[in-house]
Amino acid sequence: MAKRIDAVDLNVYYGSFLAVEDVNIRIEPRAVTAFIGPSGCGKTTFLRTINRMHEVLPGAYAEGKMLLDGENIYDPHVDPVSIRAEVGMVFQRPNPFPTMSIRENVLAGYKLNGTRMSKSDADAIVEKSLRGANLWNEVKDRLDKPGSGLSGGQQQRLCIARTVAVEPSVILMDEPCSALDPISTLAVEDLINELKKDYTVVIVTHNMQQAARVADKTAFFNIQGTGKPGILIEYADTKTIFQNPENEQTINYISGRFG
Amino acid sequence: MSTALKKPDEGHTPSAPPSSKPNGRSTKPKNSLTAGQKPGWTWMVVAAASLAVGAGLIALIASEGFSFAGWLILSAIVYVIGMYVTTRVIENKRRATDGLWRNLVWAAFIVALIPLVSLLWTVFAQGLPTLLSNPGLLTEDMSTTNGATDAATQDEGAPLSGGFVHGLIGTLMITVVATVISVPIGLMASIYLVEYSRGGWFARTITFFVDVMTGIPSIVAGLFAFAAVQLFITTFLGESPVYLQMVKMGLSAAIALSVLMIPVVVRSTEEMLRVVPNELREASYALGVRKWKTIMKVVLPTSISGIASGVTLAIARVTGETAPILVTAGFLATTNWNPFSGWMTALPVYIYRQLVNPTAPAAPVPSEMRAWAAALVLIIIVMLLNLVARIVAQAFAPKKTGR
Numbered sequence: 001m002a003k004r005i006d007a008v009d010l011n012v013y014y015g016s017f018l019a020v021e022d023v024n025i026r027i028e029p030r031a032v033t034a035f036i037g038p039s040g041c042g043k044t045t046f047l048r049t050i051n052r053m054h055e056v057l058p059g060a061y062a063e064g065k066m067l068l069d070g071e072n073i074y075d076p077h078v079d080p081v082s083i084r085a086e087v088g089m090v091f092q093r094p095n096p097f098p099t100m101s102i103r104e105n106v107l108a109g110y111k112l113n114g115t116r117m118s119k120s121d122a123d124a125i126v127e128k129s130l131r132g133a134n135l136w137n138e139v140k141d142r143l144d145k146p147g148s149g150l151s152g153g154q155q156q157r158l159c160i161a162r163t164v165a166v167e168p169s170v171i172l173m174d175e176p177c178s179a180l181d182p183i184s185t186l187a188v189e190d191l192i193n194e195l196k197k198d199y200t201v202v203i204v205t206h207n208m209q210q211a212a213r214v215a216d217k218t219a220f221f222n223i224q225g226t227g228k229p230g231i232l233i234e235y236a237d238t239k240t241i242f243q244n245p246e247n248e249q250t251i252n253y254i255s256g257r258f259g
Numbered sequence: 260m261s262t263a264l265k266k267p268d269e270g271h272t273p274s275a276p277p278s279s280k281p282n283g284r285s286t287k288p289k290n291s292l293t294a295g296q297k298p299g300w301t302w303m304v305v306a307a308a309s310l311a312v313g314a315g316l317i318a319l320i321a322s323e324g325f326s327f328a329g330w331l332i333l334s335a336i337v338y339v340i341g342m343y344v345t346t347r348v349i350e351n352k353r354r355a356t357d358g359l360w361r362n363l364v365w366a367a368f369i370v371a372l373i374p375l376v377s378l379l380w381t382v383f384a385q386g387l388p389t390l391l392s393n394p395g396l397l398t399e400d401m402s403t404t405n406g407a408t409d410a411a412t413q414d415e416g417a418p419l420s421g422g423f424v425h426g427l428i429g430t431l432m433i434t435v436v437a438t439v440i441s442v443p444i445g446l447m448a449s450i451y452l453v454e455y456s457r458g459g460w461f462a463r464t465i466t467f468f469v470d471v472m473t474g475i476p477s478i479v480a481g482l483f484a485f486a487a488v489q490l491f492i493t494t495f496l497g498e499s500p501v502y503l504q505m506v507k508m509g510l511s512a513a514i515a516l517s518v519l520m521i522p523v524v525v526r527s528t529e530e531m532l533r534v535v536p537n538e539l540r541e542a543s544y545a546l547g548v549r550k551w552k553t554i555m556k557v558v559l560p561t562s563i564s565g566i567a568s569g570v571t572l573a574i575a576r577v578t579g580e581t582a583p584i585l586v587t588a589g590f591l592a593t594t595n596w597n598p599f600s601g602w603m604t605a606l607p608v609y610i611y612r613q614l615v616n617p618t619a620p621a622a623p624v625p626s627e628m629r630a631w632a633a634a635l636v637l638i639i640i641v642m643l644l645n646l647v648a649r650i651v652a653q654a655f656a657p658k659k660t661g662r
Binding site for chain 1: 538541545546552553560561
């Protein structure tokens with residue numbers, strides 16, 4: 001199920017502005033890869049190119065190759081919508097659909113696409129996904145209540161359940177814990193550790209301790225100055241990045257002596 | 260007035276609720292935080308004094324008789340000044356200025372309410388007795404009413420004949436057709452503007468012309484609809500008088516109302532679509548959902564309450580239009596259910612005709628009574644539509660509780 005991701009000479013543009021320059025990276029399946037770096041360094045932008053979500057913004061496009069198990073998702077004939085079904089995404093702020101119940105939120109990927117399924121199939125998917133997101137025990141008695149009535153941490157795990165329900169190969173997480181308290185963060189981090197058994201997980205985080213806790217490999221992005229593109233500085237095992245980094249910028253960043 | 264002015268004043272002494280009992284002060288230990296404040300009953304004293312001074316002033320000024328409205332206005336002015344001076348003397352300048360502005364804002368609010376209350380009062384006072392004593396007004400049209408019956412009503416006390424059911428039906432049919440025309444166009448135009456246009460020159464042009472259309476005088480919309488339908492009929496059917504007669508019909512009026520309604524629907528729907536958080540669209544895209552399904556199943560359901568209430572308010576706004584319907588649908592004494600053929604009377608046009616051209620020119624009172632009753636019904640319809648807009652907004656609003 002999990003797929004490997006290779007970026008080859010990838011440049012990302014917003015209109016004429018080059019946002020991320022020349023990224024080459026191999027993201028392993030069944031592992032957690034973290035992107036760290038200062039604000040505006042392009043880590044979120046790069047993350048969104050993995051499922052072509054950046055194209056939602058007017059004028060955004062990418063050059064180069066992004067290979068999903070060797071297949072280029074930027075091939076001109078590829079439909080971005082099919083890529084997004086394959087590469088799921090969890091956002092910075094929990095965003096359950098306010099018009100839907102908890103159950104409907106989990107099934108949103110099917111319901112919104114008009115897929116018909118029997119009630120027993122739907123029940124099985126709801127339970128499996130919510131169990132997968134460590135949320136089942138908390139919400140099993142109120143599946144028909146609105147998803148927006150949950151706490152922030154529960155909402156974020158609901159969003160993860162919603163993403164898991166459509167059985168993607170890759171799960172992208174854009175600072176999934178930045179709006180959560182430490183206890184909810186712990187719950188989500190535990191979940192990330194379980195998700196990596198089945199999925200390729202890529203997580204953007206501002207929190208270096210979090211990267212150290214959850215990630216197998218870590219990539220450090222940096223920006224050379226305002227108006228300049230973000231670039232990938234260093235990519236290695238998490239242990240290496242935090243204990244024995246090669247690049248001087250990485251050393252400065254992880255030790256807090258940045259700038 | 261005193262109840263209206265009481266509220267802001269309570270803010271002065273939030274920490275001293277028992278101060279209304281003057282004796283309680285001496286036994287209680289003094290709170291240094293509330294020292295130097297004027298007691299809570301100050302406003303009552305000032306208000307009573309103002310009413311007395313106002314009465315004296317109005318007696319001095321008014322040459323003939325006692326003017327109730329003048330008395331209240333003068334008292335209000337005296338009260339505002341009196342409160343300022345009192346507060347300034349007892350407390351300080353800062354608090355006095357604060358109280359002055361609060362009283363002025365309240366006064367402005369009351370002044371703004373006066374026309375509304377007075378309008379409602381007039382219409383109810385004039386229309387309600389007629390409507391209650393003649394319920395037939397709601398079920399009859401004007402086919403059996405003529406100058407003789409009205410003269411009999413006015414001179415000999417015969418029961419009021421006739422009614423405006425044809426106006427109700429005309430308003431209903433024209434409004435329904437106008438809604439059927441404008442809502443799909445307005446909805447799709449705003450979906451284009453918000454979801455598809457990406458701020459190009461075409462979208463900016465549409466927005467500009469929608470803004471311009473919002474300001475079109477309604478009579479111009481009526482003339483436009485008349486000319487457009489006439490052009491259509493003469494081009495495709497012919498120019499004989501039979502066809503020219505066809506131009507005046509309910510559909511022409513509905514087109515005129517659509518011209519007025521579409522910009523309102525576009526504007527309100529656009530606002531509602533814009534407040535749908537982008538995160539919801541992205542969440543849907545990230546699940547592999549196509550754009551049009553995202554719009555249909557995420558964006559529209561999230562904003563449906565606002566859209567529905569915007570549409571209802573747009574309907575309420577065009578229900579009261581007179582001039583464009585008069586130009587395009589004419590008026591009629593009998594009931595016409597068919598908006599695609601023949602003249603039609605709308606309620607506002609009925610009111611206008613009854614007042615300007617009474618059925619019996621020598622005996623206008625019955626016509627005026629009918630006009631007031633029709634005005635009352637029209638106001639009730641508009642108020643009900645506003646109420647419906649609120650109920651709809653609540654009913655469709657995304658559920659927030661359940662925690």
